Amino acid sequence: MMNRFSFRSHLLAVGVALSMLLGGCAQQPIQLDQSESLQNRLNPTWKAHVEAVRQxxxxxxxxxxxxxxxxxxxxxxxxxxxxxxxxxxVLNAPLNQGTVELAGRPDMMLITDSTGHRQLTSNPEASIEQLTGWNIPIKALPDWIRGLPHDNSALIQLNQSSQLRTLKDDGWLVDYESYMPVPGFDLEMPRKITVMRDDIRLRLVVESWQINVNGKIEPSR
Structure with a gap:
């Protein structure tokens, strides 16, 4: 059984666990309004992009x-x-400082660190908040990392290519700075993402995307 102190200390040694995205020099939050968001959702190019990514x-x-x-x-x-x-x-800290692994589904996840501490949880978001003190949107991240809103209530702003530029959902602001092409596919995936809420700021810089089609991994670099 992991207590909050030991697990949080390990996460900090690992660099921090369970999230993604910092904001060293993030831009000022962009104001979003509901009417613009609704109009963006009806954009045919955006709708086609969402359908392609969700497949x-x-x-x-x-x-x-x-x-x-x-x-x-x-x-x-x-x-x-x-x-x-x-x-x-899998989250690895530089210079072999440690590893944290999360595996499972949104309703049941196993959290393991490199010291062997393990916790099985049916509520990953609550468990991570209890262990670290950080409220991390675990369920929304698989969508956000792919440049998609997690639910229909999110406010969205598109860039000139009809890709997600800014997302506001449940108090979180997600900013998409750039995208990268996926060779062999007629789409681009996020490369630099910043997520902000209250005093938490996270940043993800993607080095490669790999898409599995018919059992074959297709890399993007």
């Missing part, structure tokens, strides 16, 4: 994450593998 059930994202709060900060390497609603997230 990808098996994918992998490799990159670097950083997190900053008022009193803490750190960086970690990320390997996120999604297979339908099953996920495996």
């Amino acid at each position: 990808i059930a098996d994918w992998q994202c490799i990159g670097r994450i950083a997190i900053r709060t008022e009193t803490e900060g750190g960086t970690v390497n990320l390997n996120w593998r999604q297979m339908g609603d099953t996920v495996k997230i």
Whole structure:
């Protein structure tokens, strides 16, 4: 059984666990309004992009994450593998400082660190908040990392390519700075993302996307 002190200390040693995205020099939050968001959702190019991305059930994202709060900060390497609603997230700190792994589904996840501490939870978001003190939107991240809103209530703003530029959902502001092409596919996936809420700021810089089509992983770099 992991207590809050030991697990949080390990997460900080790992650079920080369970999230993605810092904001060292993030832009000022963009004001979003409901009428513009509704108009954006009706954009045919955006709707086609959303449909194409949601059809990808098996994918992998490799990159670097950083997190900053008022009193803490750190960086970690990320390997996120999604297979339908099953996920495996591996976070490695630089210089072999430690590893944290999360595996399972949104309703049941196993959290393991490199010291062997493990916790099985049916409410990952509540467990992470209890262990670390951070309220991390675990359920929304698989959508946000792919440049998609998690639910219909989110306010969205599109860029000139009709991709997600800014997202506001349940108090979280997600800013998409840039996208990268996926060779062999007529779409682009996010490359730099910043997520902010209250005193938490996280940033993800993607090094590669890998999409599994018919049992074959197709990388993007």
